[in-house]
Amino acid sequence: MSEPNKNNKKEAMFSPKNQKLLSNPLGKDNPITVQVLGICSVLAITVQLRTSLVMAISVVAVMGLANVIISILRKTIPPRIRIIVQLTVIASLVILVDQLLKAYVYDVSRQLSVFVGLIITNCIIMGRLEAFALNNKPWPSFLDGVGNAAGYGSVLLMVGFFRELLGSGTLMGYQVIPNFLYDLGYENNGFMILPPMALITVGIIIWVHRYRDRNLVDIS
Amino acid sequence: MEDLASIFVRAIFIDNMVFAYFLGMCSYLAVSRTVNTSVGLGFAVIFVLGITVPINYLLENFVLGRGALAWLGPQFAAVDLSFLTFIMFIAIIAAMVQLVEMVIEKVSPTLHNTLGIFLPLIAVNCAILGGSLFMQERNFVNIGEAFSFGLGSGVGFFLAIVGIAAIREKIRYSAVPAPLRGLGITFIITGLIGIGFMSFMGIEL
Numbered sequence: 001m002s003e004p005n006k007n008n009k010k011e012a013m014f015s016p017k018n019q020k021l022l023s024n025p026l027g028k029d030n031p032i033t034v035q036v037l038g039i040c041s042v043l044a045i046t047v048q049l050r051t052s053l054v055m056a057i058s059v060v061a062v063m064g065l066a067n068v069i070i071s072i073l074r075k076t077i078p079p080r081i082r083i084i085v086q087l088t089v090i091a092s093l094v095i096l097v098d099q100l101l102k103a104y105v106y107d108v109s110r111q112l113s114v115f116v117g118l119i120i121t122n123c124i125i126m127g128r129l130e131a132f133a134l135n136n137k138p139w140p141s142f143l144d145g146v147g148n149a150a151g152y153g154s155v156l157l158m159v160g161f162f163r164e165l166l167g168s169g170t171l172m173g174y175q176v177i178p179n180f181l182y183d184l185g186y187e188n189n190g191f192m193i194l195p196p197m198a199l200i201t202v203g204i205i206i207w208v209h210r211y212r213d214r215n216l217v218d219i220s
Numbered sequence: 221m222e223d224l225a226s227i228f229v230r231a232i233f234i235d236n237m238v239f240a241y242f243l244g245m246c247s248y249l250a251v252s253r254t255v256n257t258s259v260g261l262g263f264a265v266i267f268v269l270g271i272t273v274p275i276n277y278l279l280e281n282f283v284l285g286r287g288a289l290a291w292l293g294p295q296f297a298a299v300d301l302s303f304l305t306f307i308m309f310i311a312i313i314a315a316m317v318q319l320v321e322m323v324i325e326k327v328s329p330t331l332h333n334t335l336g337i338f339l340p341l342i343a344v345n346c347a348i349l350g351g352s353l354f355m356q357e358r359n360f361v362n363i364g365e366a367f368s369f370g371l372g373s374g375v376g377f378f379l380a381i382v383g384i385a386a387i388r389e390k391i392r393y394s395a396v397p398a399p400l401r402g403l404g405i406t407f408i409i410t411g412l413i414g415i416g417f418m419s420f421m422g423i424e425l
Contacts, residue, residue, distance in 0.1 A: 039249065087311070099303065113357070118346050120306055123344055209399075
């Protein structure tokens with residue numbers, strides 16, 4: 001999927017190939033469950049759906065823009081120092097996101113603590129810059145970035161959804177489990193709030209994903 | 221001295237980078253197929269964390285923090301450069317990794333051969349940047365504490381990655397359901413170890 005497409009000068013903006021760039025990472029090329037990139041932040045910030053959502057949006061923004069910038073600069077960056085250049089571009093974008101979060105959603109920004117900064121070292125961003133943006137045009141790179149970030153975000157939201165629903169009985173902070181269930185003896189599973197449960201939830205998502213798509217099964 | 225030791229032990233067990241904060245998961249999952257390679261990566265991480273955390277501590281206290289530039293003169297006392305934290309930290313880390321790689325290549329070619337491929341990887345290991353960012357949140361009083369924290373975090377990562385690599389080598393002979401093989405089961409095992417590590421949480425040092 002990362003073959004350089006050189007002769008697409010007259011290609012339409014949403015040609016089938018470009019649509020694939022956007023849709024593949026959501027399913028069979030998902031950055032988390034298949035490419036194993038960017039795991040770190042999935043685990044720590046998915047206790048609530050709200051923080052997951054903010055994180056997902058931040059990553060989509062950083063990744064789309066970083067891919068475009070690197071793709072525009074791809075012919076001028078000397079290969080030897082490309083990692084530092086990439087890190088600088090990503091770090092500047094993350095600073096912007098961090099300042100915006102602090103200004104508009106301060107409480108969420110407190111909860112995310114160091115994990116906004118850790119978007120910089122989220123390997124999924126570096127990975128896509130290296131694998132795709134360095135040898136593709138800006139528009140496909142943008143789609144690739146948004147697609148991969150959305151694939152990442154979708155897993156984030158899934159994990160956040162289950163952990164908040166089962167752990168606190170709420171979604172986005174609103175109670176969804178009706179009161180009569182609690183009266184009947186239903187208890188929130190406090191275990192789901194603990195960080196290790198995020199790992200196990202992701203493990204189960206991978207299980208279901210690979211069960212439905214047998215091509216992904218690890219043979220070794 | 222006691223403080224340093226307790227920070228060190230705390231960083232290894234209670235605040236373990238992998239099991240308590242899930243940092244450095246990418247390399248943790250990617251390089252833990254065999255014990256040998258994971259030992260190499262583990263040592264490289266200890267090394268880089270032990271160097272970059274104290275350097276970033278100095279940077280934080282003498283350049284970036286609010287009023288940190290006061291030593292230049294009274295007119296700088298109100299300068300607050302903390303918005304530059306991320307970019308400076310990551311620049312230091314990338315530069316240090318590059319420097320360490322060159323020094324090792326000159327001084328000890330054998331060590332370079334073992335660590336070689338892992339060093340560039342480390343620049344983008346979240347555990348390294350995470351170490352510096354947690355250091356910033358902890359407000360250590362002197363550079364010795366920062367050093368001990370960095371070293372402890374590195375040792376914690378080392379133990380985690382070598383442990384999971386050993387488990388993965390063994391589990392190849394077990395009958396794991398096919399779709400769960402490889403990645404899936406590694407996640408679940410890590411989760412279970414994480415639950416085990418939570419028992420350290422109540423311990424005060």
